[in-house]
Amino acid sequence: MARIRTIKPEFCTSEQVAECSPNARLLFVCMWCFCDDSGIHPDSAKRLKMEVFPADDFTAADVAAMVDELIAAGLLERYEVGGSSFLRVTGWRKHQKIDQPNYRHPLPGGEVPAAPSRRSGGSSPNAQKDDDERSPSVRRTGDDASANAHRTLDERSPPEGNGKERSREEKDSPPPTPPPTTGRASPGAVAVVDAFVAAKDARWPEHAERIAPRMTLEALAQQHLDAGGTVELLTEVIQRAVRDWKNPTPPTSLSALKNSLADRVAQHRRALDGGGGRSASGSAGDPLDVDPHDQSRQRLRHWLRTGWWEPRWGEIPGHRSCLIPDRVILEVIPDFTPGWRPPAAAGSAGGAA
Structure with a gap:
């Protein structure tokens, strides 16, 4: 059965969420209502399509691609238990506070958590007697609470959860990520x-x-x-x-x-x-006037001459994580291609390897 869930304001400004397409974000939020109280949902694109997008033209393959997008962003994780595949919302316990949870699906370890005992009077004769013998003031309090509940539904209500739950959430949760700066961008x-x-x-x-x-x-x-x-x-x-x-x-x-x-x-x-970046006549308050790639060119010439590349300079040219732009490398080494090594490197050991 679908449940009401809580969504916090920082959801809208989360960089992790912003990594995903708008449709994937909508799927992520809406599927919370169909997860059990551990944030677990069967890994079924067809089921999610029927639950979240019943009136849209998305196919199950489209929904499966959205799920993969959410997994890649770290918002969902996929796991298997007993041959069945499940999806789990990774930040569930941090953002959803549930007083009397109901668990239906197994956790990644395979166990299904036991539901906590509910605080109810039960149906025993003693419990019935206790209910019948409550004082008028107690019964009146219950009636007042019921009336207040109906009135609250008719008015504009605060966010999901009672005051105690919101207080606990505010204490446990970090401050929301500030929204992007407004105004005209530079x-x-x-x-x-x-x-x-x-x-x-x-x-x-x-x-x-x-x-x-x-x-x-x-x-x-x-x-x-x-x-x-x-x-x-x-x-x-x-x-x-x-x-x-x-x-x-x-x-x-x-x-x-x-x-x-x-x-x-x-x-x-x-x-x-590193020095040498200011013009001789520039004062301390003048802007820096320096080619940002001068040092990279010096290191490339050193590598070309000696065959030695210092590890502290970062990845060697040709590596996909090298920070020196290709155009700068080609300025110093016109015949450079990935995998190229300077002739001097043949007799050198260490950084050029």
Whole structure:
């Protein structure tokens, strides 16, 4: 039987949720009502289609693709028990507080949790007697509560759950993720997002609609720009990351590339802080005037001359995680191809290997 569930405001601003397409997000929220009180649902695309999208033209295959999208984002996990497959909402216990849960499906370990004993008077003669002998004031309190319940339903009600449950949720849950900054995005953030969308759509034109909200993308791009990145630098990282993306579903947000972007920005800042970045006449308050790839060129020339690549410089050129743009590598080594090694590396051991 379907149940009423709680949804928190931070759901709308979660980067993890924003990784998924709008249809997958709708499936994720609606399937909560059909999960048992452990957040478990049978792994059946046809059943989910009938429960969540009864009036839509989605096929079971479409729903199965949405489920795979949610699994890839870490919002669901799939497991098998006794030959049957199940889906479990990974953050269920953190966000759903249920006083008297009812469990129907096995956990990943195979056990079905025992339902807690319900606090009821039962049907024994003594219990009936206790009910009959309640004082008028007790019975009146129950009647008043019933009347209040009916009145509450007629008025605009607060979010799902009673005051005690909400208090416990507020105590257990971290502060909600602040929403993306409002207002007009900077031209740099717009350019970075345009580069991401263009690279993604060029590789996966059939998934052009799978994209996070534009405001979210621009806010994430602005964070990397504020951290010291440049439009050119971020664009190069995005294009390489999209080109080398290995997951079956495409990235839908810059948050999927945040580690690559943050590492490259940090490397850029270290290069600027390494000295020689300011003009001789520039004051301490003048903006930095330096090519962000000068240090990379120096390292490439060192590698070409000695055959040695220092591990602290990151992955060696040709590796898919190398942070040096291809165009910079080709400036120094015009005949470079993946797998190429400098002649000096033949007699060198260590970093060039």
